[in-house]
Each structure stands twice: as structure tokens, then as C-alpha cells.
Amino acid sequence: MEPDPHRVAAAQAYISALANHRADDVPFARDCTRVEVGLKTGFSGDHLRRSLNRGPQYRIIETTTAPEFTVVGDALRAKFDVITKPSLAGRRVCAHVDETFHFTSDDEIQHIRADIRPFIKR
Numbered sequence: 153m154e155p156d157p158h159r160v161a162a163a164q165a166y167i168s169a170l171a172n173h174r175a176d177d178v179p180f181a182r183d184c185t186r187v188e189v190g191l192k193t194g195f196s197g198d199h200l201r202r203s204l205n206r207g208p209q210y211r212i213i214e215t216t217t218a219p220e221f222t223v224v225g226d227a228l229r230a231k232f233d234v235i236t237k238p239s240l241a242g243r244r245v246c247a248h249v250d251e252t253f254h255f256t257s258d259d260e261i262q263h264i265r266a267d268i269r270p271f272i273k274r
């Protein structure tokens with residue numbers, strides 16, 4: 153099954169905001185939540201938007217790779233890498249990211265579940 157283009161656009165807006173820190177147009181539902189590796193890291197759409205725009209945890213992200221989107225039941229799954237800015241001796245700590253997005257009937261992001269596996273990039 154092909155991913156819904158509206159949902160892909162919503163997820164891509166979020167993924168882009170990880171690196172460009174411009175989340176004002178990410179279509180979060182008001183009560184959107186995010187869980188990363190079992191810990192709640194997003195408590196509302198406004199909280200996620202503020203975090204992406206100004207949060208120090210996102211400021212170290214330089215870029216993301218192009219995501220691979222797949223449909224999982226009624227959710228959209230995105231796999232991509234996060235590349236960080238800081239480097240030490242030419243090495244960076246980066247992450248393989250596997251996020252599952254759940255949506256409202258209006259294609260707003262309702263919930264994000266994130267699994268992250270760090271790796272060293274040379």
C-alpha cells in the first residue's frame with residue numbers, strides 16, 4: 153500500500169524541522185504526544201513545536217537523511233538518520249531513527265513513537 157501523500161507531507165515537515173528548527177507549519181494535533189525509547193518527550197503539539205524551534209536537544213542536529221516511508225496498519229513509519237553538528241577528531245555521534253506517526257482523521261500528527269540507535273560517523 154502506498155503512503156497517503158498528506159500524511160507523508162506532515163511527517164516530512166516534522167523531520168525537516170528536526171534540522172531547520174522551523175516547526176511552525178508542522179501539523180501537530182493539539183494533544184499530540186511523542187515517546188522516545190519509552191520516555192515521553194512531547195506533551196502537546198505546542199510543546200513539540202517549541203522544542204523543535206528552540207530546544208537545545210535539537211540544535212545539535214545538522215541534517216537528516218531522506219526518510220524511507222512505509223505504511224504500518226493505520227500509521228506511517230519513517231526511517232532516516234540524524235546527523236549532528238559537533239565532531240571530535242572527525243567523528244560525530246549520529247542516530248538511526250525509526251519513527252511511527254499516528255494521525256487524526258484530519259491528517260494532523262496525533263502521536264509519534266521514536267526508536268533511536270546511535271552510531272559514529274566519520
